[in-house]
Amino acid sequence: MHRQRILRFGLMIWQTHGLSHEQLLGIVKARKRYSAHFRAAALRHLVMDAPLSVTLGRPFAERRRLVRQHYGI
Template identity: 75%
Template structure:
């Protein structure tokens, strides 16, 4: 990943930091409205906030798959 894309993704993660759970779900599920990078930044916060009953203490990639399946996004 080049430096500009990494900086841009970090900025998107920062922009989505204070959003509520419902807003994050709307962003992740709105494929035509938001860019894939912005939706990935919102999904990162959903994965971090997901309860252990969903994630099971697994590595990040597996947790992300379980969270997406749980919320059907």
């Protein structure tokens, strides 16, 4: 059961890999259109691509909060 969830989330990360910044923001903001896991995969790419001036070199969980605050998500 857990393995399937991890594999599905990995697939969602792979599906959102080549999307543009605007498309990723649109996915993360569309709460009723996409599942929470798909939005989390898109947010993961936004966090990884965020500039250092936003993330401040912090650990991932804090970077995610900073990126959400920066983009108003």
